[in-house]
Amino acid sequence: MTLALDGESSTQSTPTDLVLVLDESGSINDTEFDQLTSFADSVVAAVADDGLFANGGRVGVVGFSDTAENVSALSDSEAAVRSAIVNNPQLRASTCISCGLNQAGSMLGADDPQRNQVVIVITDGNANPGDPTGAAATALQGKATVFAVGVGDGVSQATLETIASGAGPDNTFSVGGFDDLADLLEELVSAVSVPGATHPSIAVTLAAPWTLVPGSVTANLAGSSIGGVTPDGFTWSRANLGDENLVITYQVKHVGAPCGPLGVNSSVVYHDDENAAVAFPPVVVTVTCVPPVADAGPDKSVAEGSSVTLDGSGSHDTDGVITSYAWSGAQAGVGALSDTSSAVATYAGLDDGADAVTLTVTDDNGLTDDDSTTVTVQNVAPSLALTSCPVAPNAVGTDVSIAGSFTDPGTLDTHEMKVAWGDGTTSVSPVTSPVNASHQYTAAGIYDIAVTVTDDDGGSDTKNCGFVVVYDPDGGFVTGGGWIDSPAGAYPADPSATGRANFGFVSKYKNGASVPTGSTEFQFKAGSLNFHSQDHQWLVVAGNKATFKGTGTVNGTAGYSFMLTATDGSPDRFRMKIWKTADDTPVYDNQVGAGDTADPTTALSGGNIVIHKG
Incomplete structure (x- = not known):
């Protein structure tokens, strides 16, 4: 952020060089010229009373007609300047305004940022045809504040505004005749002898959610002091501020909500000992919020009947915080989700299959993002235990029985039992636990009974009874x-x-x-x-x-x-x-x-x- 303030000239706080540029053309008679020189003398006396000379200031006087002359070079002596004005003879020729402006520029010399440079031009007529008034005025305005005073109706307002640093009553003045110049004295001297800014300060308070970047506040003018620094703002101060361009820069950061066009400064308050008022324009920055990034974690596998955690804690938001998590997508016949509003959810496998589980995250700006992970539920084979097998020999034609039970974590599975009796005979039937079966052998022998329970997903378990003797x-x-x-x-x-x-x-x-x-x-x-x-x-x-x-x-x-x-x-x-x-x-x-x-x-x-x- 940048705050810029263009300070005004100050004869009280900054050494000031004032140049009076007086029209000495032949259109001004002797009486009018005496009135002009008397007014110029009054101006010098008035600025002296305001402290111009006491604060290291100087005054010079330029007269112009078809040429220009130094009536008095820049001097820090009030008496010398006033004497030169009173004893100055009139040139009495045509009006070369550019000559007077250029002579004032030469008298001031190079632009000195440590001094105020002010010019007052008094004329009763427009310049000679073809006179480069505009170019001369532009060059002079580049280093000095220029005021223009028009006397009578022989000079146009356009000419005055060309000469002066700006249009309007702050920079141009008009009177009906030279005998009316005295009426301008107070107004003109007040415009020239500005009091300046003593003990100026600027208090900056940031608007939420902006915060100040530590160590980022700088000011371009020597003697500046930065104090009262908090995350919410700071205060700039200085002993005085004259004709200087103050530039304060600082960095701010925005975290979290909201987004859109946001005012950076809650307030920027200027204060000085002269009770001057400064209005700083609002600073608005459009914040484009970045949506969060959902991370549902890697794909997972889980055995049916078991649970696995789904970790979405890797989700993040670069410009704020995540305010909610939502897991979804479990198929009723495959698995079930719990803790669906937490960063870490639990997935319970019910039957073999694959689920595309989705995590949706929402940040403090209401923006969302989705990510999916695949949970593969793996079938677990049933586990069979035989609780009763034929041990003693069995006679031909009698019932030979087996019994047992099985477990299966796949609670949705269905099951089938196959008994291979060892004599080439096999019995198959749908079953639930516990299980039993019987068989009659038609021939004596030693037989090995194999019992197999198979679920509907192809998982199976086989147990053998061992030898069965039939006699x-x-x-x-x-x-x-x-x-x-x-x-x-x-x-x-x-x-x-x-x-x-x-x-x-x-x-x-x-x-x-x-x-x-x-x-x-x-x-x-x-x-x-x-x-x-x-x-x-x-x-x-x-x-x-x-x-x-x-x-x-x-x-x-x-x-x-x-x-x-x-x-x-x-x-x-x-x-x-x-x-x-x-x-x-x-x-x-x-x-x-x-x-x-x-x-x-x-x-x-x-x-x-x-x-x-x-």
């Missing part, structure tokens, strides 16, 4: 199913491996057959061992003990033999021995070192063994 009760045979805790050393490939080992078997002689038939399954998960029999070679049932031998595969590879010994008692006991057929390399034996005919010592941890009599 035919019409002949003597042995059946068993369950698990043991396999001891360390039972699996030579990893002697430290221990844990659960599942088994299931059935073995019997058909009527008239010399080789038993049946099936044997054995799994030791800690050793990644999966044995499946290919045939049974023999079966010996003696009391509560049954032993049978055969061949099979380990993890799908043939070339292995086995021997299974089981006792039906309290508790039931079990031994499984597996080896490579070609070289007798041991693969598994939960009773290492015992003879083949020894009774089994490992008790079942679950399930049972039954020896059926024929």
Whole structure:
């Protein structure tokens, strides 16, 4: 911002050089010339009384007709100047106004910003034809304040306004004759001998929301003082102000609302000891507000049934503050939003899908901006737990049942259960938790039941019941199913491996057959061992003990033999021995070192063994 003030000349506060330019042309008779010189003498006396000489001022006098002469060079002596005026002879020729103006300019010399320079021109006629009055006046006005006095009707107002520094009664004066000049004395001397500004000050108060930039206030004039500085304004002051151009500059800043054309200054008040009045024009700046910038944050993923935060706190407003946040866009079948009027919202995933969630921010100027982020809800597969599986052998044609339950964080999902019974039969049905199913086998055997629950988005979980032994009760045979805790050393490939080992078997002689038939399954998960029999070679049932031998595969590879010994008692006991057929390399034996005919010592941890009599 810039405040400019053009101070006036001051004979009291600033040294003043005054030049009287007197018309001495032949159109003025002796009486009129005496009246002119008497008036000039009165002017010098009056400005002396106002302190012009006492404050370092000087007065000079120029006379002009067809040429110009120095009646008195610039002098700081009142008496010398007045004497020169009284004793000055009249030139009595034509009127060369430009000659008088140029002579006054030469007398004043170069423009001195430390001094006031004032010229009073008194004439009774227009200039000679072709006289360059305008050019001479312009040159003189460039460094001095020029007043023009017209006497009689021989001089036009246009000529006076050309000579003077400005049009109107402040700079031009007119009287009917030379005997009337005395009537102008007080008015003319008051215009010349301005009191000036002593102890001037300018108090600037800014209008909200403008605030002053600290350290930005400067003034061009030496001796200036800046005080009373606050965010709301400041005060400039100086001992005096004369014919000087005061320029005060300062910087302001605008933060927040409102926008549009805004007045910068609430008030600019001028004061000095002379009670002068100064009106500064209003300063209006049009503020163009910048809208806020919404930032909904990066795209997010969330599992159905879980929540994720959406962070819009990266939103900002360069010229104000954000006053409100609004989140929207969650689809009813995909997710739900909460804390929608906060910078940080919560999105709860309901079902798999993608939501384009939008954040709208509004600043203190009512301007808005939007930004969107995509929330992808990921499906979570159901989790199945089997609570009941068949462990003991089951007779052919009887119901074999399973039961369980499942959970799914996708509360909108639907589910289907598939049971693969192991005999080539599969049952499929829509389900809700808990679940159950049953099946009747038509042939004896050892079957692995697999139960799978699948949601409508393709997520699934599968659990196995393990071996289910199905037997035919019409002949003597042995059946068993369950698990043991396999001891360390039972699996030579990893002697430290221990844990659960599942088994299931059935073995019997058909009527008239010399080789038993049946099936044997054995799994030791800690050793990644999966044995499946290919045939049974023999079966010996003696009391509560049954032993049978055969061949099979380990993890799908043939070339292995086995021997299974089981006792039906309290508790039931079990031994499984597996080896490579070609070289007798041991693969598994939960009773290492015992003879083949020894009774089994490992008790079942679950399930049972039954020896059926024929």
